[in-house]
Amino acid sequence: MKRRNKSTSILLEVIAWVSGLLMLLPMYIMFVNSFKGRAEIFTDTFGLPESFSFEYYAAAMDKMNFLSAFKNSLLVSVISIGLIIIFSAMTSWMLVRMKNKLSNGILLLFVGTMLIPFQSVMIPLMQYLNKWDIPSLNFSMINTHYGLIFMYIGFGLSMSVFLYHGFIKGVPIALEEAAMIEGCNTWQTFWKVVFPMLTPITMTVGILNLLWIWNDYLLPSLTLTSPALRTIPLSTFFFFGEFTIQWNLAMAGLVVSIIPVIIFYLFAQKYIIKGVMAGAVK
Amino acid sequence: MKKSVKRNLIAAAFIVPSLFIFINVVIIPFVMGIVYSFTDWDGFKFAGSNFVGFDNYVRVFQDSDFLTSFGLTFKYAVCMIILVNVIGLSLAMLVTSKIKSRNLLRSIYFLPNLIGGLILGFIWKFVFTKFFVQVGEVMGNSSIFFNWLDDPTASFWALVFVGTWQMAGYVMIIYIAAIQGVSDEVLEAADMDGAGGWMRFRKIMFPLIMPAFTISLFLTLSNAFKQYDTNISLTNGGPYGTTELVAMNIFKTAFSMNQYALAQSKAIIFFLVILVVTVTQVVISKKREVEQ
Numbered sequence: 285m286k287r288r289n290k291s292t293s294i295l296l297e298v299i300a301w302v303s304g305l306l307m308l309l310p311m312y313i314m315f316v317n318s319f320k321g322r323a324e325i326f327t328d329t330f331g332l333p334e335s336f337s338f339e340y341y342a343a344a345m346d347k348m349n350f351l352s353a354f355k356n357s358l359l360v361s362v363i364s365i366g367l368i369i370i371f372s373a374m375t376s377w378m379l380v381r382m383k384n385k386l387s388n389g390i391l392l393l394f395v396g397t398m399l400i401p402f403q404s405v406m407i408p409l410m411q412y413l414n415k416w417d418i419p420s421l422n423f424s425m426i427n428t429h430y431g432l433i434f435m436y437i438g439f440g441l442s443m444s445v446f447l448y449h450g451f452i453k454g455v456p457i458a459l460e461e462a463a464m465i466e467g468c469n470t471w472q473t474f475w476k477v478v479f480p481m482l483t484p485i486t487m488t489v490g491i492l493n494l495l496w497i498w499n500d501y502l503l504p505s506l507t508l509t510s511p512a513l514r515t516i517p518l519s520t521f522f523f524f525g526e527f528t529i530q531w532n533l534a535m536a537g538l539v540v541s542i543i544p545v546i547i548f549y550l551f552a553q554k555y556i557i558k559g560v561m562a563g564a565v566k
Numbered sequence: 567m568k569k570s571v572k573r574n575l576i577a578a579a580f581i582v583p584s585l586f587i588f589i590n591v592v593i594i595p596f597v598m599g600i601v602y603s604f605t606d607w608d609g610f611k612f613a614g615s616n617f618v619g620f621d622n623y624v625r626v627f628q629d630s631d632f633l634t635s636f637g638l639t640f641k642y643a644v645c646m647i648i649l650v651n652v653i654g655l656s657l658a659m660l661v662t663s664k665i666k667s668r669n670l671l672r673s674i675y676f677l678p679n680l681i682g683g684l685i686l687g688f689i690w691k692f693v694f695t696k697f698f699v700q701v702g703e704v705m706g707n708s709s710i711f712f713n714w715l716d717d718p719t720a721s722f723w724a725l726v727f728v729g730t731w732q733m734a735g736y737v738m739i740i741y742i743a744a745i746q747g748v749s750d751e752v753l754e755a756a757d758m759d760g761a762g763g764w765m766r767f768r769k770i771m772f773p774l775i776m777p778a779f780t781i782s783l784f785l786t787l788s789n790a791f792k793q794y795d796t797n798i799s800l801t802n803g804g805p806y807g808t809t810e811l812v813a814m815n816i817f818k819t820a821f822s823m824n825q826y827a828l829a830q831s832k833a834i835i836f837f838l839v840i841l842v843v844t845v846t847q848v849v850i851s852k853k854r855e856v857e858q
Contacts (some may be wrong), residue, residue: 293664300660304674307731310689311677313697329697371584378580390581397592399844401792403816404837407830408598409591438591441584470576499682501795517684517795524688524799531692539686545680553632553673556680557739564740566783 317536325531344537348523354544357498357515360429364436365493368444369486371437376448377478381457384404393444395412402439402502409435410506427509428523436497444489449564451485452478485560491552499547517539599744602830609826622831623764631807632832636839642726642811643843650786651779652739661738662745676735678818683732687799690728718808719803724769727808730795733789736780744770744778773854780851787847791840812836839841 317325319333320341343352375394379387412434413425425431455478463477479486501517508514513524520541527533549556602623607615625634655674661668678686694714702711714720748771756766794813797803803810803818810818816836820829 288749296660296663297665300665300671302667303657303660305728306734307674310693310731311695317692317696325696329700344825371587374580375584380579381602382577391583391618393593394584394588397596399788399837400596401594401788401833401837401840402812403792403794403813404833405592405599405824406596406603407609407820408789409595409610409831412590412595434587435591438587441588442592445584470580474580495679499680499684499795501682501684501798518680519687520688521799531696534688535692538685542681545682549673549677549680551849557672557676560676560736560739561743564743564778 307457314535314538317532318365318539320532322530322532340532340536342522344398344527344533345540346529347533348516348519348537348540350537350540352512353516353519355512356429357517357544359403360432360436361497364433364440364497365490367433367437368440368493369489372441372444372448373479373486374474374481375441376445377452378475379445381454385546391445391449394442395449398442400445406502406506426511427478427486428508429513432504432507436500437505439503440497441542443492447485447489447492448482451482455481487555488559488562491556492563516544577693580653591677592656599830600834603834604828606826607827607830609820611823615827618827624836625828626831626835629828629832631810632812632815635810635812638722638809639791639793639812642722642729642793643787645726646733646790647783647786649726650733650737651782653730653734654782655741657734657738658741658745661761662742664825672738675738678732680738681732683793683795684799684828686732688730690724690731691800709710715788715801716805718805721805724795725793725800725811728800729793730794733786735844737786740778740785741775744775748774750761776851776855780855783851784844788840791836791843 288417316331316333317329319336320328324334339387369498375390413431415423417426425434444516449542459477459481460473463473469474500515501515504515504518505521508518511522520537523537524534527537591656602612604617604619605612605615606618606621661672662792677791698711699713701710705711712720714724750772752774753766756770761769792813793811794817797809797814798810801809803814812832813836816829816832819825819832823829
């Protein structure tokens, strides 16, 4: 690389930081206004608040039932992503190892339908899963967390199978054969030998699915009607609709909504960025 | 048990669970959707609905709101493609240059992606309606700082702005991966041959990171077409339905106006358009890729 002269690198540095601060500006505005009273917001949206009291936070968390929403989001995301990983890793491995017309056909079914937008299936999907109700067992796919998880798995599989399949094609078969000779059955071979080797792509699959499932609003808005089942995006939506006039309360609610994401990001940013990179290279 | 039967059973155990869920969540509803779009289904009992041929499709093309939404979505997609990729690539160039704290900046640029479209839209709603208005007052009738969400044209740009703000960091990551894949030797060779900064970018870097363009354009395009969350939280279609993107139009046709069969026909057309546009885009960009 050519040595840049000093003024160019200072200029680049300045541009980079100005862009960075601009990126953060809305977050800053949201944060400072979550502490301000109504009058203060009316006169000054930019400055620091007169006092940092958490009264709006307490009210917002209470009104949006935050702890319940957080628990619901966590439950739904973790189980959905766990099952997406298990199912898509198993399926992709078998599809790679089978290598016949049927396995190609199944792969094509998973990957070829990636372009179907959610809007094209949502109306019949709700109608169809509604038919699965078994009132005597209190079983219903609509307005239950397991129903939502079932749908997340369905929608998450295409991309996950695609990523796993691409990765597994590059994994040598020798170790598996050795394990089989040692007396492992297929199930043991997969979990003890193959699955650990897939860790890098498992991270990617997990992160890419987390990015959309955690933030998804549309699917919960269609399937969940009970307030007690709401996930964070859904409870934020209803909360915001009710409190748009009280901006301070609304801002406190938004800050609370994104805190879990920020905390997670602080710990996992290296993996998140790696995961997105790995997902894109395919 | 015969060996081959056993092998098939084992294979099925690995594949059937995924396949079962996938078929029930995606394939069956998709096929049902195609069937519904040719009937006068009212959203409740399908039995008793009549086959109406292409009637719904004819109605879709007479629905001026839908056509407006589609036009708006195209415009939105084009603006997003240009802005997201220009800004994403620029940010990628910045954080792969030798500036300090490039890792921290990378994390900051990517941050909006984690927050999600719905919540981002709400945050920006406050910024536009309160912060922008106050800055405008301080600056005295500014042409930039006013409540964008009150004005149909500015509202559209608000959607583009927030969408870009969210997605630029994502495609930046993709471009970083591509830029890091370009070997230093090639760039040094270009230097030796006397290529300047711009020349080096255009003739060496640009062709070599073409695969990243294919992916980034594809992602931006399909995301822009499917945009719903930010549309709901930022403008909710307003003012006066002037910023209703196509995903929102389909949703409203079904769940607010209860015209399920019509909405389903719109959804099928929506799918076909996404299919044609994205496949065309990928084919065109693939042709321009070169081997390193």
